[in-house]
Amino acid sequence: MTQKTVEEAINYRRSVRIYDPEKKIDSALVKKCIYQASLAPNSSNMQLWEFYHITSKETIQKIAPLCFNQNAARTAEELVVFVTRKDLWKKRKNSNLKMIDRIFPPKPKSQQSSREKVSRNYYGKLIPFAYSDFLGIFGFLKYLMILVIGLFKPIFREVRNSDMRIVAHKTCALAAENFMLSMAAEGYDTCPMEGSDTWRVKKVLNLPRGAEINMIVSCGIRKPEGVYGERFRIPFEEVYTEV
Numbered sequence: 001m002t003q004k005t006v007e008e009a010i011n012y013r014r015s016v017r018i019y020d021p022e023k024k025i026d027s028a029l030v031k032k033c034i035y036q037a038s039l040a041p042n043s044s045n046m047q048l049w050e051f052y053h054i055t056s057k058e059t060i061q062k063i064a065p066l067c068f069n070q071n072a073a074r075t076a077e078e079l080v081v082f083v084t085r086k087d088l089w090k091k092r093k094n095s096n097l098k099m100i101d102r103i104f105p106p107k108p109k110s111q112q113s114s115r116e117k118v119s120r121n122y123y124g125k126l127i128p129f130a131y132s133d134f135l136g137i138f139g140f141l142k143y144l145m146i147l148v149i150g151l152f153k154p155i156f157r158e159v160r161n162s163d164m165r166i167v168a169h170k171t172c173a174l175a176a177e178n179f180m181l182s183m184a185a186e187g188y189d190t191c192p193m194e195g196s197d198t199w200r201v202k203k204v205l206n207l208p209r210g211a212e213i214n215m216i217v218s219c220g221i222r223k224p225e226g227v228y229g230e231r232f233r234i235p236f237e238e239v240y241t242e243v
């Protein structure tokens with residue numbers, strides 16, 4: 001099958017609630033779409049995400065009830081669980097610093113280009129400042145400090161634990177959209193689901209405490225009745241403003 005263009009894939013993608021059990025999907029192709037998900041833009045290139053590709057029927061049967069037996073989960077051929085891993089920030093920061101070492105072989109600070117200095121400072125100091133917190137106390141102190149500095153100049157304000165959770169979820173949702181559009185380009189269908197008991201899903205997947213479920217995307221090939229009606233959007237002019 002020829003791949004769809006981006007525009008065609010966007011138009012083809014619908015949230016599909018009933019998949020055709022007669023039409024199988026190729027797990028390798030789904031995996032390729034998950035790889036495309038990992039190429040999504042993401043905050044500070046920290047990649048605080050993980051993707052759990054569930055191909056086993058047994059595990060799907062365990063997870064479907066945790067998605068409250070929604071048709072989209074019950075009839076799915078495969079599931080992909082998008083997970084945020086804010087707790088891995090130190091590891092990801094170190095990966096970025098290693099990447100910087102590869103681009104800029106170590107040399108004395110006086111010989112470093114300004115791009116190198118900015119990059120090292122970003123991952124060496126600013127990222128730890130943004131991500132570190134202790135019981136919300138440091139986060140609150142950072143917030144107060146930023147309130148004061150922010151009176152005098154523009155400043156990045158989202159540095160509390162709750163802000164960094166949003167950052168990780170935003171990023172992960174972009175990956176999920178990359179995935180769903182890649183699937184649509186292949187003629188495969190998906191349904192994003194936030195309706196699930198995330199604690200229990202975490203348990204099934206053996207995820208650590210710091211991991212959070214961003215969304216579960218079910219996969220398969222649509223039955224015509226699996227698309228619940230025409231696509232509805234409020235008039236575009238209501239949400240579009242040219243400034």
Ligand SMILES: Cc1cc2nc3c(=O)[nH]c(=O)nc-3n(C[C@H](O)[C@H](O)[C@H](O)COP(=O)(O)O)c2cc1C
Pocket residue numbers: 013014015016017070072191192193194195196215231
């Ligand atoms: C974050 C998120 C969570 C969603 N959760 C569910 C869900 O739990 N169950 C469901 O059937 N659809 C869910 N949806 C699908 C939306 O209902 C759907 O995208 C919306 O109605 C627009 O329809 P369309 O995707 O066909 O354009 C979710 C969508 C998003 C983006």
